[in-house]
Amino acid sequence: MAPRFDFSDLWGKETKRGTPVVVKMENPNYSIVEVEEPDDAFQPMEKSRGKNAKQVTWVLLLKAHKAVGCLTWLATLFWSLLGSVKRRLSSTHPLGSERLGRDRWLFTAIKLFLVASLVILGFELVAYFRGWHYFKNPNLHIPISKLEIQSLFHLLYVGWLSLRADYIAPPIKALSKFCIVLFLVQSVDRLVLCLGCFWIKYKKIKPRINDEPFRNDDVEGSGSEYPMVLVQIPMCNEREVYEQSISAVCQLDWPKDRMLIQVLDDSDDESIQQLIRAEVTKWSQTGVNIIYRHRLVRTGYKAGNLKSAMSCDYVEAYEFVAIFDADFQPNSDFLKLTVPHFKEKPDLGLVQARWAFVNKDENLLTRLQNINLCFHFEVEQQVNGVFLNFFGFNGTAGVWRIKALEESGGWLERTTVEDMDIAVRAHLHGWKFIYLNDVKVLCEVPESYEAYKKQQHRWHSGPMQLFRLCLRAILTSKIAMWKKANLILLFFLLRKLILPFYSFTLFCVILPITMFVPEAELPVWVICYVPIFMSLLNILPAPKSFPFIVPYLLFENTMSVTKFNAMVSGLFQLGSSYEWIVTKKAGRSSESDLLGLTDKETKKITRAVSDSELSEISQVEEQKKQSVSAKKKTNKIFHKELALAFLLLTAAVRSLLASQGVHFYFLLFQGLTFLLVGLDLIGEQMS
Numbered sequence: 001m002a003p004r005f006d007f008s009d010l011w012g013k014e015t016k017r018g019t020p021v022v023v024k025m026e027n028p029n030y031s032i033v034e035v036e037e038p039d040d041a042f043q044p045m046e047k048s049r050g051k052n053a054k055q056v057t058w059v060l061l062l063k064a065h066k067a068v069g070c071l072t073w074l075a076t077l078f079w080s081l082l083g084s085v086k087r088r089l090s091s092t093h094p095l096g097s098e099r100l101g102r103d104r105w106l107f108t109a110i111k112l113f114l115v116a117s118l119v120i121l122g123f124e125l126v127a128y129f130r131g132w133h134y135f136k137n138p139n140l141h142i143p144i145s146k147l148e149i150q151s152l153f154h155l156l157y158v159g160w161l162s163l164r165a166d167y168i169a170p171p172i173k174a175l176s177k178f179c180i181v182l183f184l185v186q187s188v189d190r191l192v193l194c195l196g197c198f199w200i201k202y203k204k205i206k207p208r209i210n211d212e213p214f215r216n217d218d219v220e221g222s223g224s225e226y227p228m229v230l231v232q233i234p235m236c237n238e239r240e241v242y243e244q245s246i247s248a249v250c251q252l253d254w255p256k257d258r259m260l261i262q263v264l265d266d267s268d269d270e271s272i273q274q275l276i277r278a279e280v281t282k283w284s285q286t287g288v289n290i291i292y293r294h295r296l297v298r299t300g301y302k303a304g305n306l307k308s309a310m311s312c313d314y315v316e317a318y319e320f321v322a323i324f325d326a327d328f329q330p331n332s333d334f335l336k337l338t339v340p341h342f343k344e345k346p347d348l349g350l351v352q353a354r355w356a357f358v359n360k361d362e363n364l365l366t367r368l369q370n371i372n373l374c375f376h377f378e379v380e381q382q383v384n385g386v387f388l389n390f391f392g393f394n395g396t397a398g399v400w401r402i403k404a405l406e407e408s409g410g411w412l413e414r415t416t417v418e419d420m421d422i423a424v425r426a427h428l429h430g431w432k433f434i435y436l437n438d439v440k441v442l443c444e445v446p447e448s449y450e451a452y453k454k455q456q457h458r459w460h461s462g463p464m465q466l467f468r469l470c471l472r473a474i475l476t477s478k479i480a481m482w483k484k485a486n487l488i489l490l491f492f493l494l495r496k497l498i499l500p501f502y503s504f505t506l507f508c509v510i511l512p513i514t515m516f517v518p519e520a521e522l523p524v525w526v527i528c529y530v531p532i533f534m535s536l537l538n539i540l541p542a543p544k545s546f547p548f549i550v551p552y553l554l555f556e557n558t559m560s561v562t563k564f565n566a567m568v569s570g571l572f573q574l575g576s577s578y579e580w581i582v583t584k585k586a587g588r589s590s591e592s593d594l595l596g597l598t599d600k601e602t603k604k605i606t607r608a609v610s611d612s613e614l615s616e617i618s619q620v621e622e623q624k625k626q627s628v629s630a631k632k633k634t635n636k637i638f639h640k641e642l643a644l645a646f647l648l649l650t651a652a653v654r655s656l657l658a659s660q661g662v663h664f665y666f667l668l669f670q671g672l673t674f675l676l677v678g679l680d681l682i683g684e685q686m687s
Helices: 008-012 038-042 053-090 101-129 152-203 242-250 270-284 301-310 313-317 334-342 364-387 402-407 418-428 449-476 481-516 524-539 543-571 595-608 611-629 639-657 661-678
Strands: 021-023 033-035 092-097 229-235 259-265 290-294 320-323 348-357 398-401 432-443 635-637
Touching: 101 152, 101 481, 101 543, 101 639, 152 364, 152 481, 152 524, 229 242, 229 301, 242 259, 242 270, 259 270, 259 301, 270 290, 301 418, 320 334, 320 402, 334 348, 334 398, 334 432, 348 364, 348 418, 364 432, 364 449, 364 524, 364 543, 398 402, 402 418, 418 432, 418 449, 418 481, 449 481, 449 543, 481 524, 481 543, 481 639, 481 661, 524 543, 524 661, 543 639, 543 661, 639 661
Parallel strands: 092 635, 229 259, 229 320, 259 290, 348 432
Antiparallel strands: 021 033, 320 398, 348 398
């Protein structure tokens, strides 16, 4: 009888059909299989069956060979990494460690926490190996009277548990809850900013100008309808970048008789002064209206330099001033894309362009900086510009109405963030700002951690100085109450003070402490889910950086120690808050878009200068090459980052005793990140 393949009866009934079949094979390589039901014949058999000892041996040998190859590759990679670290550390100068100066208080506090954590970890390890496991449950409070004291050390340990639960855990819980609330408030602010950016993109909102705001005259001739524009390039010892910056500004598409370029050189190195003066001379020979200014006394840093330049008598003839730092190279149409926005808008004081970075893919440090700056320009600046007509001036790549500068009090030397200072004062006087996200100006970000750290210290200490100085002026100003609230609560407190405070306190202080005080343990969503979500929001403006979300999260927590230190220094007028150190540049902009154009202009300039001037310029260029080749790159050691690395790694060891998986991995990787940064193994080395 032919077998039936219709199983509908089997599906509809629970009764079993068929008779058991026993199959016996004479070949010993096969096993006996008993089939009780017809469906069992179609079930997959276990892979372990049907293999003899010889086959298993070959499989094991193949797997072992694959494992050995993988281990060899990992060992080679690890050995290469160690070799790179060794070569990097071998270039550390004996005096190349970070100078703490008046900021030693934070390093001392971190060292005290580290020593205390090591002592407590020793207690916990001894207790663990002696079998005192009741400390694993911090919520189980056992009175000392009910415990059987075994020794003096046991009595000390039990006393520590009681002290920890009754007196140490409550204030830590209160502080952690306070920081969590600040964390959530700041997260909501970020989310609102992102929603505002999505709305701008959806509605295609952006500032617009007329098609022909000025008469279409030949820029080589006289354009009477073009306003008079003053272009300023402040610089100080900018050997690497001065040439391409001056070259780009001199090629701006604007009538030459309606534009004056001021090269404001504060260099204290005579060789650099000669180089910049020679570059100005070359462009002056081509008919560009450009002058060189040098101050003998460098007071007030960049603010003093700009203030001195604006005091010249000829400035009265100009209506607008464009400012570019030494590493910025605007496109030739920059003025035609920015200045027309002022037309028929007498209350407009500032037009700010976006930064674009030529070295954003140079190393991991520049990639992480690009994430932060893209969010700053794409989200923060754009949203505030569209909905509030106010944002912090970035100090460069912007055009000011000179009348707005004068009515706001001009450049002041009271802080290290003169750009934010003039923006706040102009806002208090009723001037409006426009941000152009589509107009980009090439520049570069710091490629070494030392340069980046000094830049971030200035950017976070200056706002606290400014907040302390202008709080009374904000409260007594005549602007609307909601604008005062935005300035005080959002612009200063939330984004300049609260952000570095909770980031450092929560993830670098409270989290490792809670490993030794488990009664105040932080929930997983605080250290994992919310930070990852916020990092995703920050990376949205730079979607190509999504693979770097984990390094970005860890590095941002690492930078919190620098930002917190800077914030406290600026708020309480510590010595480091008044330090102005020029950010070190690499001069990589000359290797990109402007290279061909600069070569063409150099040939034209060479024909315009005399033989004596050409000889002098050649000598200066030779001097520049010799000075650059004599530089040697060194490595630095950063004490605060190293101390925090050991503190976090100690807390990670303690978390193993309590089997806290997420906390352990977070502390481990965060500690390793601090270790890499403390040894200056991220970014390029400084010259």
